[in-house]
Amino acid sequence: MIRLKLIIKKYMYIILISSFIYSTLGNPNMALASTNDFSLENLKVEHMVEPIGLDVKQPQFSWNLKSIEGVRGISQKAYQLVVKDVQGVVLWDTGKIVDGASIGIKYNGIELKPENRYNWTLKVWDQKDETQEKSSWFETGLNMQRNGLGNWDNASWIGGQNKELPLYSQSLAVFRVKYVLQIAQGSTKASFILGADDSRLMDKNKNLYNLQSEPDKSFIKLELDTGKVKVGGEACINIYRQGYSKDDSLNPLTSIAIPKALINVENENAKHTIEISSNFGIFNFWIDGTQIELPRVNFWTTGVNVNPVGPGGDYIAFPMVANIGFSVDKGEKANFSDLQILNYREPQNAVFSEVLGSGTYTGIFSHKPIKGFAVGNGAYHLDGGTDGVFITADPSHDSMPLLRSVFTVKNKKIASARLYATARGIYEAYINGERVGDDYFAPGLTQYNITQLYQTYDVTKLLQTGKENAIGAQLSEGWWSGAITFQGENWNYFGDRQSFLAKLVINYTDGTKDVITTNPEDWKSYKQGPVVLGSFFQGEVYDARKESAIKSWTTAAYNDFQWDKAEIVPVNAHTAFIGEWAHCMTGTVTEQNYDHLTLVGQTGPSVTNVLTLTAQKVKEVRPGVFVYDMGQNLAGVPRIVIKDGKLGKKIVLRYAEMTYPDNEKSGENRGMIMLENIRGALAQDTYILKNGENVIAPHFTYHGYRYVEITGIDKALPLKSVQATVLSSIPQVTADYKSSNPEINRLWQNIVWSSRSNFLSIPTDCPQRNERMGWSGDLSVFVRTAGYVADTDQFLARHLQALRDLQDKDGRFGDIAPIGNGFGGVLWGSAGITVPWELYQQYGDKDVLAEHYNSMKKYVAYLDTKLTDKGLLDENTMMELGDWLGPEYNKNEPAFLWAVYHAYDLWIMANVADVLGYSDDAVVYWQKYAERKKFFNKTFVNVITHKTVKSDGTLMDTQTSYAVPLALGIFSEENIPYAAKYLADACVRKNTDDNKIEYNSYALMTGFIGTAWISKALSDNGYTDIAYKMLENTNYPSWLYPVEQGATTMWERLDSYTKERGFGGNNSMNSFNHYSFGSVGAWFYNYSLGIQRDPVSPGFKHFILQPQPDFKGSMKSASGCYDSSYGRIESAWKIDNNKWFYKATVPANTSATLYLPISKEATVLESGKPLTESDGVVFIKYETGKAVYHLQSGIYQFTIKM
Structure with missing residues (x-):
């Protein structure tokens, strides 16, 4: 039926336009x-x-x-x-x-x-x-065929020399430690120390518990205790925690028994290899290569939790590696050797080790001689004597890699010069002392083992003819290395060693050219630069004291005699994770290799600085703790100017979206920044000053924040000295909306800001915590709104490539892309169907459909295999989601929503097949759509009452259960009027949530899924007045409730913070920059302003104007614009007593069908004239309370007397 209507509409449209053009051209008065x-x-x-x-x-x-x-x-x-x-x-x-x-x-x-x-x-x-x-x-670029790597003229991936990888121990929260321990005869105990002197625990302003530890008074001690072995007992590992919590004591936190098969009376004094892994504070142990079995700590993993805040990545992470060392009690002796700190994830390369030769020891423990501690014969020797031995040191070393090369440019005129570059990690390139490009975080995040982007820069003006020139690159972790996602298992997800690939092509006007490429012969590397650490989650550590050693390092005059030769960095089992791994929730096995890698030129916008904000307020919340309020939640980095820096002084910046309320409930943390919702991400920048002026402007991290806390300064900096560099992949906002209600205007701005913050290389869920992932369900509900906020066509085409790259062999789309897997089920995976369809409708981009079509076919075929004997759709994974974070989540059966989206997916597939000309496929999909739609109405709608029910027949009767199938066209013609009325009733009545809490009329009881469609469902069925009342409600749950609480972005939960209850106990699962509930933004355009796509004319060549003013409510005006692919569309209305005004702009080379909601008796003027005298306006008909007109391009102003 829907298909037939579209076909009829298409031909009527063609006939109408043809006759209109004829009449227009033949009318001398036009x-x-x-x-x-x-x-x-x-x-x-x-x-x-x-x-x-x-x-x-x-x-x-x-x-x-x-x-x-x-x-x-x-x-x-x-x-x-x-x-x-x-x-x-x-x-x-x-x-x-x-x-x-x-x-x-x-x-x-x-x-x-x-x-x-x-x-x-x-x-x-x-x-x-x-x-x-x-x-x-x-x-054109290097790889027009998009097959393989393209023409790089034999350029090599190069990086620093293959020695130890750099380590900043205060930021490494996921790691392994490995050492050999031999307890001497007559002794029974010896300990390894880690997590000592964590800088957060040595400053009461940097931890939740207000602890201020002295040196060597905060640590984790792992003690091997063989005392019971000689009497037939088991050896054990005693875990001590000191200085991490006010509850810590001198007794072991826990003890872990070691099976006798591993340590027994025969080998208790032999050498034993001990390995410990720490995944956000969850420890596991191996003795001589055998893992000790431990109970499950949380849903994800087994082990022992030593983090006082909580287990795993959902909590502020403790311990870091921090300082490490050894300890024995008095009278005990032991030898340690082969000490290594390793990366957690394969290939588990060392980030710290010491080769203990026969010469004088100069390692990290040589800085302070300790009685009873000596190094020799390849081991650390500890003799407890009468006092015991306790020694620790900082294993940190080296910085992020720098690369440079010198080349000669011939003494002739340059026609053009192009730098083609990419990195495993992220990079910034320089030529002759000048930065190349202005983007951040190149090459951006893709599924690197399958598709990676490279960038092309015009560097013609940066070269100097007839001279030596220099090129350089600063590398950093990016998404290749370091922390990514909330699971520690994914740390160094792709690899742990950064590398750079580049080709510089210099074209001369005489037709000749020079090509300079990355190679180990001509390039050098340096590992003592000022960028000590660059991590998205952990922050940037910058030591300005090191700038002098690299002054002018990207000029030919720089003397690089202290630099090492660069090395080729291949992708193999020694530098990257290669192999299979099983996802702990879905059981899906992912194979990660680089056999089919494609390097492709930049697709879609990169990350750039789109705005700069200046701090609005500053407050010294504790002595020496200055919290600056930027006035706006954002994603970006600071730019802080310190005029009179003192050499070696440490400045620490921490970031937060919220501060603890200034009330008694906040206790000792009153007024401090709230970091619990940042979870396992450290989100801290450290800057060590040089003398004189310092500009703190990180380039290799970003933060989601409104508040920046600065410590290490003696007094507050002027507000003008603290700025925020706003980063986004939305270079321009393509829409605007204003109304007579300032809170709704703020809501729109919140939607825009959350779009800016989360469209950052990929469409993330949140920009602040240890997640920042491409959750498909969030995108699926928001994609229509996003299409108005920004030109998302190429940005999301890039995301669809990631979905294809990660699609399972059985056809399932990952719930997350890039990286893959996750949880969510049909409502998340269906983004692989809904997103390309939305892009086609919004931009008329048929190529997106063509590129993605085969993957779409595989996905719907996969869904067919997941139908149960009863016809219900069930992927049977561990966590398939429903109406996520809705107050009535449990009332809305997930299988109900899966059935709706399954039918909707098939409807889209049928339409896509028609668009692409696959008529045989279209027939199949239309048939399947009809079958699934019939199944839905039979299974989930009561045949007598026509109310929604669960698959077992029990009543649902919720807002979501009516809104989603109404909006997506899944109710039968018979059920539609009932469902519309029941939806209106569900909005007007009082409702109770899953916790039996009652809410007043017009409460928004929907979650991520229902919220996307509820306003549309109301307006499509004649209940726009209710849609406005829902929008204008300020009580929880509602869109305006966060606005009234001071929100400047969309929140993950509508009650993420309340002035009455604070954070409501949801301190960790609580993003304050999460666009999903902002999906109502599409309704602002489609209904309030009435700017709608014409389904038979994708891309707004012809479009619909159907404004729906708030005649029965309090909103008296609304106006806005949208920069479509054909130009700017404007729509505005204003109500003034017994008349109202409507203004519209139809851009050149487009036309529109206008539906004015007026009575037949209403008087309508356009630009002060009767419509019969108005150029460009043709009356078509009057239907269901609306006068229908055809508009040519131009600006129109209607006055309607009611």
């Missing part, structure tokens, strides 16, 4: 456009103006027509595209194409070559055959 009434703008190739590095065989061209203000009726009658190479050879000439389309024009000429520039000229004829011409250009 105010038609005249010569030069339009111009050509936004000439783009693959959605970019003058792009370079395109790896697309058949790029798409697009442009806009812009009319002079006040002119109506501008439309494109025909166009011609001519593409030439730089020699002027024509590669493609379309000839005059009679067509109004100005987006998605696909190249169809002679095959384009890599690394070439092409010029293109556009000629457009308007409806009067007047013409305009404009030219532009684009350049």
Whole structure:
């Protein structure tokens, strides 16, 4: 039925437009456009103006027509595209194409070559055959075929020398320790020390418990105790924790028995290899290679928890490696050897080890001679004597890798120069002392083992002819190494060693060229630079004292005699994780290898600085603790100027979205920043000053924050000296919305800010805690809103590539991309179906559908295999989600929602097959859609009452259960009116949540899924007045409740914070920057303003204007705009007593169908004239309380007397 309606609508639209054009051109009274009434703008190739590095065989061209203000009726009658190479050879000439389309024009000429520039000229004829011409250009990249690595001219992946990897011990929360211990004859105990002198525990302002530990008074001690072995007992490991909690004591926190098969009377004084792993404070142990069995600590893992805050990554992480060492009691003797600190995840390379030779010991423990401690014969010797021995030291060493090379540019004119670069890790490149590009975190996050991006930079102006030039790169962890996701098992997910790949091509005007590539012969590396650590989760550590050693390091004049030779860094089992691993929740086995890696030019926007904010307030909450309020929650980094720095002084920056309330409930933490919701991420920057002016501006981390705490300064810095560099992959916001209700305006801004914060290389769920992951369910519900906030086509096309890269062999889409797996089930996996469909509808991008179609087919085929004997859909994984974080989560059966989305997925598939011309597939999918829709109505709707029920027949009757199938068209024609009424009833009545708490009328009882569709479902069925009342409600649960609590972004929970209850006990599972509940933003445009897509004209070539003012409520006006692919659309209404006003802008080369909600008797004027005298407006019909008009391009102002 829906398909038939669309087909009929399409042909009616064609007939209508044809007759309208005929009548317009034949009407001498119509105010038609005249010569030069339009111009050509936004000439783009693959959605970019003058792009370079395109790896697309058949790029798409697009442009806009812009009319002079006040002119109506501008439309494109025909166009011609001519593409030439730089020699002027024509590669493609379309000839005059009679067509109004100005987006998605696909190249169809002679095959384009890599690394070439092409010029293109556009000629457009308007409806009067007047013409305009404009030219532009684009350049291709290295891998036009998108197969393999492309042409890198034998460039090598290079990095620092293959010695120990760098370590900053105060930030490493997931690690392994391995050593050999031999307890001497007559002795029974010896201990290894880790987590000593954690800087957070030595400063009462840096921990929840307000502890202020002295040196060597806070530590974790792991004691091997063989005292009971000689009497037939078991050896054990005693775990002591000191200085971490006020509850710590001198007694062991716990003891772990060691089976006699491992340590017994025969070998108690032999050498034993002991290995400990720490995953956010959950310890596991191996003795001589055999793991000791331990009970389950949480859902994820087994072990022993030593973190006083809580087990695993959901809590502030303790211990870090921090200082390490050894201890024996008095009278005890032992030898330690082969000490290593290793990465947790394979390949488990060492980040610290000491080779104990026969010469003078100069290692980390040599700094302070301790009685009873000696080094010799390959071991650390401890003799407790009469006092015992306790020794610790900091194992930190080295910095993030720096790379450089020098090359000569010939003494002749340069035509162009391009740097092609990427990294395993992230990088910033420099040439002759100047930064290359302005993006952050290149190359961005993709599924690196399958698809990796490279960047292309125009560096022509940075080169110096006839001289030696220098190029350099600073590397850092990025997403390749270090912390990623909330599971410690994923630390160093891809690999633990960063590397750089680059090719510099210098084209001279005489037709010759030089190519400079990364290779170990010409490049050097350095590991003592000022960027000590660069970690997204843990923060950046920067030592400005080290700047002097690398001053001018990217110029040819720099003396690099202290630098080492760079090395090739291959991807193999010694540098990266390669192999299979099973996800602990789904059981899915993921194979990770680099056999089919493709390097592709940058797709979609990178991360850049989009705004700069200045601190609004500062408060000294404790002596020496200064908390700056930026006035806005954001994702980014600070820029802090300290004028009079003192050499060696340490400045520590910590970041938070909230502060503890200034009341008694906060106890000792009153006014301090709240870090519990950051969880296992340290989110702390450390800066060690040089003398004079210092600018703290991290480049290799980012934080989600509103508040920045600064310690280490003597007095508050001026507000102007504390700024925030806002980072995002949304370079421009493409929409705006304002109304007469300031709280709703703030809500819209919160939606925009959460979009900015979370569209950062990938669509993340949150920008602050140890997660920042591409959860598909969050994206699926928000993608329609996102399409208005920003131009998301290429950004999300990149995300769809990640979904394809990670798709299981059985067809299941991961719930997270990149990285993969996760949990969520159908409502999350269906993003692989819903997102490409939304992109096609919003941007008219058929290529997105074509690229993704086979993966979509695999997914719906996979769902078919998950139907039970009763016809219910069940993936049978450990955690399939329903209406996530809804007050009525348990009332809404997940299987109900899975059935709705299964049918919706099939509806989309049928439409996509029609669009792409796969008619046989379309027949199959339409049939399956009909079957699943019939099953849904039979199973989940009571045949007598028509109310929603669970699969066992018990009543649901919830907002979500009506809203989602109504909005997605899954209710039968018979059930629709009942469902609409029941939805309205469920919104108006009082409701109780899963905890039996009652809420008043118009409470928003929906979670992530239901919220996306409830307002649409109401408005589609004649209940817009209720939709406005839901929107304007300020009591919990509602959209405006967080606004009233001071929110500047969307919250993960609608009651993440309340002025009455604080954080409500949800301190850890509590993001204050989470866009999912912001999915209502699409309703602002589609219904409040009435800007709607026409399903048969994707991309807004023709669109619908259907404003729905708040006639029965308190909102008196609303206005907004959307920058569509064809130009800016504007819509605004205002109610004034017995009349109302409506203003609309239809961009040039588009048309719109306007539905005005008026009575037949209403008087309507346009620009002060009767409609019959108004140019560009044609009355079509009157239906269901709306007058329907066709509008040509132009600006229209309607006055309606009610």
